[in-house]
Amino acid sequence: MSSVTISLGAAGDVLARIALLVPFHGADAIWGPSCQYSAVMAAAELNAKGGILGRQIELLAADAGGDPAEVEGRVRALLASDAPEVLIGVHLSSVRERLSRAFGGSLPYVFTPLYEGGIRECGTFAIGDTPQAQLAGPVDHLIRSESAQRWFLLGHDYVWPRKTHAWLSQHLTARGAEVVGEAYQPLSEEDFEPLLDWIEAAQPDMVMQSLVGSACLEFNRAFARRGLSQKILRLSGALEENTLMALEPAARENLYCASSYFSSLDTPGNQAFQQRYYAVFGKNAPVQSVLSISCYEGMHFLAALTAQAGSLRLPRLEEAFRSGLWFEAARGPVRLKNGNVVAPSYLARAGATGFDIVARFDS
Template identity: 60%
Template sequence: MARQTAGDVRIDRYQHARNIPVNRSARAAALGQWKSGFSRSLSFAAFPKKPVRIGLLVPFQGADAIWGPSCQYSAVLAAAELNERGGILGRPIELLAADAGGNPDAVVKRALELVERDGAEVLVGVHLSSVRVALSQAFAGRIPYVFAPLYEGGEEQVGVFAIGEVPEQQFPGPARWLMENRKAGRWFLVGNDYVWPRASHHWVRRFVEENGGCVVGEEYAGIGQGQTERLVDLVAQARPDIVFQSLVGAECVTFNRSFARRGLGESVMRLSGAIEENTLLAIGLDSTANLYCAAGYFNALGTYDNH
């Protein structure tokens, strides 16, 4: 276990997986920048009550590890800002972070250690829905568990708070706009093989067909199985107007790079529901022609169009 302190926020990070890709010096620099932005620093000694121990579950291995460090940094920043304002009901926040990447059963074991050994009172996760399903089954009704990302919907377990947008909120606007304004009539659906892509594709297929379009292909690739070239081959053969993609993290990066390298980006549009800043940066500017992404938080960004 490695423990670090960022001003008034303590982080415990558990090395449950080998070769977790976290740059400690980069993290220390980021924490230093956040701390320098505060008008004053509160120590735990300034609080009369014991800390609220939050188990932070973000990925540091697997395809979704690409956004793990930024999620952890964001959580540290949020906790520091809350502590600056007096914490939660007068209690400071203490973060206990564990790796949420890889096999869902292994993630459950790490989360159990945070709760049973280290006293986490609530879990907050930014990870794949396959992991969410396993964690919900293990912790529903036991302690609060907040799942932050967009997801497929349908979560009703007691004490599980899935706060992200679902397909019927995320995709109607962009899908309708692309069909009406870019003549996207023939759709090909590609995704990783787990619950979120399959549920999203079910919704998109129904929407497209109800609005006069057609789905000319639907294919899945197991996470980490190196099948993105096969997916690109199938898309090239089908010659759709648009590819709807539910590929995550590193899988999304390799698919879109290959897609552009094969020259498909100029003639075939792409719509994704899972490209955030880390993934977009990794894809690279030269591979983003006719690439669209839909996410609710875009409306809150301080861009020229939003203002």
């Protein structure tokens, strides 16, 4: 699938064209439909309030799954055929690096999901959780409450897991915990048996898994088949609701996730968001997660940023980004300060029907 046009403005409107880059195939495609639904809802809400800078929004969706070079080709084709003025991406950081090199400085690029931090790419506006914001509180809690002293770090072999684990290794050492193993798996590889041998031999208290999508499913299933889920805790930074729904009960045992959002979050903002979402799309709509609601929040962030800048020109947008702003999020209003979102993080445990919130940690 190369692109889909979702026209939300009235006929004759001067349109603000936004390229929505979400995965339609590959390891991360499992959350693609949820992303599209949340983006359409956000665009409709914004259009009802006047759109972007007084212009109605038109969404142009392109497949951001798979090989980064191929994603770049799809984006180039979309730019040539439909001339979007903004890119909004919910995809892997390896894709973001490729797109930032290819298009950085030529048009605004809003990158919304959790990421490794430290972005200095021209024209790229990252609003997702960094490792410190996402993991510091939950990791400290698990060290204290579950005596998680020995950690095994497992991730896919690209920039987000590696940089996240580099930060986590330093954090664990400072807390008196120990990293007893570290391994990385290609995105295309879903045979985890050799890694399970390594994990068993290392005897960790906790496996930190920075795996995405379908591979996250396969690892946790294989982990349970070995009987390891009964005696070794697991923590994920990217296990979201769509993935959790596909896991069998045994694979959910002793499984935790750290995130700034869960669909089960009991806040006035999230309750109102959930009510609007299912009223619009029906009770069988794809479940929302931290990755897909980042799509919704990216749209509202863009509206707030352009309103403050009064323009889509990059220098003015970057100045507004640095100065800070508030924007509407699924969890309620969120503040951006010094280029980082200020919001609580949560630790949740996998339950029978979803995530059960264990603790909240304020920034």
